[in-house]
Amino acid sequence: MSMNKELTAAQAVAQLRDGMTVGIGGWGPRRKPMTLVRELLRSTVKDLTVVSYGGPEVGMLCAAGKVRKLIYGFVTMDAIPLEPHFRKARESGAIEVMELDEGMFEWGLRAAGMRMSFLPTRCGLGTDVLARNADLKTVASPYADGEVYVAMPALKLDVALLHVNEADRLGNTLIKARDPLFDDLFARAADRCYVSTEKLVDRFELNADEARFNLFERYLVHGVVLAPFGAHPTYNSPDYGWDMEHLKRYNASGSEEGGWQKYVEEFVSVSESEYLAKQGGAERLAKLKTPVF
Amino acid sequence: MTTNATLAELMIVAASETWRDNGEVLASGIGIAPRLGAGLAKLTHSPELLMTDSETMLVSEPIPLGPRGDYVPKYEGYLSFNRVFECVWGGKRHAMIGPTQVDRWGQTNLSVVGGTYAKPKSAILGVRGLPGNQINHANSFFIPNHGPRVFVEGEVDMVSGPGYNPKRFAPGMKRDFIDLRLIVTDLCVMDFGGPEHAVRVKSLHPGVSFEQVQAATGFPVLQHPQMGETPLPSEEQLAIIRRLDPHAMRASVLKNDPPARRAA
Numbered sequence: 001m002s003m004n005k006e007l008t009a010a011q012a013v014a015q016l017r018d019g020m021t022v023g024i025g026g027w028g029p030r031r032k033p034m035t036l037v038r039e040l041l042r043s044t045v046k047d048l049t050v051v052s053y054g055g056p057e058v059g060m061l062c063a064a065g066k067v068r069k070l071i072y073g074f075v076t077m078d079a080i081p082l083e084p085h086f087r088k089a090r091e092s093g094a095i096e097v098m099e100l101d102e103g104m105f106e107w108g109l110r111a112a113g114m115r116m117s118f119l120p121t122r123c124g125l126g127t128d129v130l131a132r133n134a135d136l137k138t139v140a141s142p143y144a145d146g147e148v149y150v151a152m153p154a155l156k157l158d159v160a161l162l163h164v165n166e167a168d169r170l171g172n173t174l175i176k177a178r179d180p181l182f183d184d185l186f187a188r189a190a191d192r193c194y195v196s197t198e199k200l201v202d203r204f205e206l207n208a209d210e211a212r213f214n215l216f217e218r219y220l221v222h223g224v225v226l227a228p229f230g231a232h233p234t235y236n237s238p239d240y241g242w243d244m245e246h247l248k249r250y251n252a253s254g255s256e257e258g259g260w261q262k263y264v265e266e267f268v269s270v271s272e273s274e275y276l277a278k279q280g281g282a283e284r285l286a287k288l289k290t291p292v293f
Numbered sequence: 294m295t296t297n298a299t300l301a302e303l304m305i306v307a308a309s310e311t312w313r314d315n316g317e318v319l320a321s322g323i324g325i326a327p328r329l330g331a332g333l334a335k336l337t338h339s340p341e342l343l344m345t346d347s348e349t350m351l352v353s354e355p356i357p358l359g360p361r362g363d364y365v366p367k368y369e370g371y372l373s374f375n376r377v378f379e380c381v382w383g384g385k386r387h388a389m390i391g392p393t394q395v396d397r398w399g400q401t402n403l404s405v406v407g408g409t410y411a412k413p414k415s416a417i418l419g420v421r422g423l424p425g426n427q428i429n430h431a432n433s434f435f436i437p438n439h440g441p442r443v444f445v446e447g448e449v450d451m452v453s454g455p456g457y458n459p460k461r462f463a464p465g466m467k468r469d470f471i472d473l474r475l476i477v478t479d480l481c482v483m484d485f486g487g488p489e490h491a492v493r494v495k496s497l498h499p500g501v502s503f504e505q506v507q508a509a510t511g512f513p514v515l516q517h518p519q520m521g522e523t524p525l526p527s528e529e530q531l532a533i534i535r536r537l538d539p540h541a542m543r544a545s546v547l548k549n550d551p552p553a554r555r556a557a
Binding site for chain 1: 346347348349350359360361373374375378381382400404405408410411412413414415416417418419420421422423424425428429451452453454455456458461462463464465466467468470471
């Protein structure tokens with residue numbers, strides 16, 4: 001095994017190929033691997049199938065023309081419910097979609113992680129999720145009940161991109177947020193998983209309480225990328241909150257003439273350190289408040 | 294009874310009734326008014342309800358909306374999103390949400406409206422958790438803009454949450470857990486208690502007529518045999534609502550925040 005899985009963001013993104021299926025961790029405006037996403041926006045990779053509990057990263061990848069197909073249950077930034085660039089792509093018919101119930105989505109990732117072809121569920125029955133996804137099949141229980149379920153197919157990922165609070169160079173990771181979300185399932189569903197991290201050390205030396213924040217095994221992790229504030233503008237508790245000012249600026253780019261190109265020039269066609277400087281640097285970012293619901 | 298309550302406050306009190314006698318289930322009020330309704334239910338008639346801080350923790354007392362000042366949440370447990378799904382699939386939840394469209398079968402839509410599915414006129418959020426919620430546990434709806442664009446004539450444009458439409462189910466598919474309770478709107482309170490789960494008006498808000506409700510609804514509605522007037526909030530209920538909503542976010546629920554009793 002490699003004793004040092006550290007990569008730069010560019011090296012991690014260089015592992016991606018046109019047409020791949022890419023899962024992105026987090027949920028809506030929570031803990032999105034945005035440094036890796038920005039690197040992906042700078043790359044020439046295209047025709048991706050993106051699998052996500054979608055937040056602003058989905059809108060950005062759609063606006064940049066990276067997405068051939070989107071597998072999702074929603075795309076939202078919560079406080080700004082309607083994601084501007086996702087809406088444009090969806091309404092123009094620019095992307096193919098597989099729209100799923102949130103729980104079906106989880107079941108698909110679980111099936112992939114367990115190397116199953118499908119898992120049965122009632123979620124999706126009686127809805128247009130079945131009608132609009134001709135590939136989705138049902139399955140009858142082989143037992144006396146004979147109940148008919150949705151056979152949720154495995155959502156197998158070529159690559160998963162995640163963001164964590166801490167990692168070591170062996171690929172051990174800690175997610176310290178109160179809600180682990182479903183990042184572990186993305187890691188398990190993927191052939192290769194690249195993780196960006198707020199802090200990176202050679203080897204963890206953890207006490208037992210800290211070790212509980214390790215939510216998936218290092219054999220699932222193929223690369224770790226040091227990326228302080230790497231979830232910005234989404235939030236990464238307990239380290240920092242969301243950047244509502246930036247999210248509003250991004251949201252406005254959806255309604256301005258040439259708005260996305262201007263956003264790219266200002267925030268994507270720059271280095272990550274320039275990007276962070278434009279946000280007011282560590283001093284401002286560390287003070288971003290975690291949202292109160 | 295008080296006469297200076299707002300219509301939003303009357304709707305919050307009406308919403309709280311949906312959680313009466315539910316037993317120990319997770320009460321999920323999504324949005325300002327449903328959340329206040331759930332909080333009011335827990336602090337008055339139904340203390341057994343489970344509730345979260347709208348993030349990850351179970352709380353023994355509903356958390357006030359918005360910036361909390363020196364309020365300290367009273368945690369009693371943990372409920373990550375993953376555990377919310379477990380709760381959904383086990384059926385131990387009653388959610389109240391505000392879908393974009395609702396039809397006569399209680400089918401709901403939060404995905405796309407108008408145009409075609411491939412090129413919709415308006416993309417909303419996506420089906421979210423509605424397919425799983427409505428096939429598994431009790432649900433109620435909060436509609437602040439009762440009109441034919443919400444209560445559509447035929448089926449909703451993209452059936453996200455399933456309802457009482459037998460044509461949508463093949464033999465062997467289990468519909469027993471579909472359990473649609475109340476629809477609280479700015480005109481009335483409705484339920485699904487008519488023949489074959491037809492929608493009935495349970496109570497009319499003060500100053501609203503049944504004809505007005507029917508005219509604002511894209512499908513035929515029935516009258517509950519005991520159809521009456523939706524009660525005005527009591528002083529005690531208003532005091533609790535103010536405590537749960539110290540920044541008066543409820544004033545934004547309805548346009549111009551009208552009074553509970555409409556001008557004649």
